Amino acid sequence: MERIQVTDKKRLQQLRFTGVTEERLQYVYEYRNILLTLVDSIVNELYEEIWGIDSLREFIQRHSTLEKLKTTQKRYLQQCLEATIDDHYIQTRYHIGRAHSEIGLDLAWYLATYTKYIDIIYKHISQVLPEQATHILLVIQAIFSFDMQLTLEAYKAAEIEKAAHPLRHELDKLRQVNGFTNQDLKNLDQFSGYISFRIDSIMEHFHHSLFRRLKEESHYSFLQKEKYLAYVRNFLLQFFQEKIYDDLEAYFLIIRDWSRLIIEQRFHENFFHIAAESLCEALKQVFLTKEYVHNPRIVQYIHSFERFSKFTLAMMNEIIRPYLFLRDFDFLDIYAYEISTIDFGRITWIDDKMKRLLKTLGINKEHPVGRRCYELLHNRTVPCPECPVLKHKSEAMLTTLGNEKGLNYYKIRLLPQTKIFELSRALLVIQDVTKESKVMFDMLERLLQLAEYRDDDTKNHVHRIGKLSGMLARLAGCDEQFVSHIEIAAKFHDIGKVGIPDYILNKPGKLTKEEWESMKTHVLIGHQILANLDLPVIQMAANIARTHHEWWDGGGYPNGLKGEEIPLEGRIVAIVDVFDALLSKRVYKDAFPPEKVKEILLDGRGKQFDPKLIDLFLAMWDDFLAARESFQ
Incomplete structure (x- = not known):
């Protein structure tokens, strides 16, 4: 039986270049029964080393479990020692490289693991096959070299995808963190018709659930009930009939608009949590009944919808977090404004303290939102060269702003935001440092x-x-x-x-x-x-x-x-x-x-x-x- 069963000519060239040949693989294959008995002890020692590194331990705890990774790694080492490389092997290694890249594992650490692996493998093989150990190790090293090339390709492809579609990349990361999977998307696809079909029942239960919960809240006495319910009904129909959940970039625009309502203090952030809980409750009341008991997948659909709601709220939280910080720490001597990074410098929001600062500086523009920050604040026709947004830096830019009373010194710095929102927006704060300056x-x-x-x-x-x-x-x-x-x-x-x-x-x-x-x-x-x-x-x-x-x-x-x-x-x-x-x-x-x-x-x-x-x-x-x- 041939040990190399690869159809792609490019991959065959890579195998030859890294020293993976039929003869070498056959040599390892002849000792596979002895070598396979070493797999558990090799992998256990490898992960003892990995677990001892703080950053890698935290990474594992964030994305998986130690036992799960050990199981996957044992399967991989068994494949190497079986000494057969085919198209499926190559495809699997490439996809594993993509997965590691997408969850953010640093490439340098990933490649360094191979070096540590080699040391441990040699130690164990030399104890049972001392004369053959060096030759076997050279073959395994050649296989690892080939695998590293696949990993590098995968990481490079992921970086290109990230550069081409940064919003999609960030949203996918947020999906993974919140446990919202591709299977959940498929479930929503199958659930969409049910929701459209029973929309009136869903809205009736949603109405009762929402306003029962809102009775305890004083923020929403202004809410126009009929207008809001009509909006939710139309949103659900259009959202599921047109499968907006499949286009996360389009859905992000909707979430961004909802987030503006919180940023501009027209709604409290807990309103959206209450609305999501009420909608999930309404779905359960409509579908977890005798009428649907014959369909065991309904529960899965509802769980997928709940995870989708959690993902939605997480996305909103990522957008509004720095704005809530500014609101909660209003006592700080800082003024905030937001600019568009797509239509660069156009002011898209300012807080109340910033409005007062503009008046203090004698800038009495009736509508500052929509103006360019560099025109409004600095009397410039082009962006400021030291702008922290243009420079992508956290250090402050010192500026002088004056009125009839004289010059004042201010630091302007970029406030860290979620990467999702900063693709289109930048939040800046101005700190008065006149006295210290x-x-x-x-x-x-x-x-x-x-x-x-x-x-x-x-x-x-x-x-x-x-x-x-x-x-x-x-x-x-x-x-x-x-x-x-x-x-x-x-x-x-x-x-x-x-x-x-x-x-x-x-x-x-x-x-x-x-x-x-x-x-x-x-x-x-x-x-x-x-x-x-x-x-x-x-x-x-x-x-x-x-x-x-x-x-x-x-x-x-x-x-x-x-x-x-x-x-x-x-x-x-x-x-x-x-x-x-x-x-x-x-x-x-x-x-x-x-x-x-x-x-x-x-x-x-x-x-x-x-x-x-x-x-x-x-x-x-x-x-x-x-x-x-x-x-x-």
């Missing part, structure tokens, strides 16, 4: 004043560096937010000099080697002062403090960074710092004439300085000279 800036300004007081050369230099850095950033094509940040951040480039002794800082002559090493530490001191302050503009200042003495060719300090390893803000300040310093009188030198400074900067092109930035700077040389004079 002003405290930070006040503290840094005082440090800067201290540095200026100790070093006369610093006084006007730092303010010129801020303005000149903003000019070069704009010339380099940076956005206005970057420009405004670097104008502030660049001023703090030498703030670390507060940690350098006076005798070194103001020494008129050349520094000794030891003194120079001490002077170089000002970049690290400056970075340490700034790095832990949680404002984006100060984080930029920390980067500048640390990197403005790095050289394009890697010859600078403190870390020998080179090229674009040096952040853009550091490369910009490196140029304007040298430009201004050479044109200034210092205790250890006279001011250089402009043409000499231009020559020195050009000589540093591609060595000390970013060549593109230097070219831009020198192309506008007269403008920078004139600007420097105006900033004196």
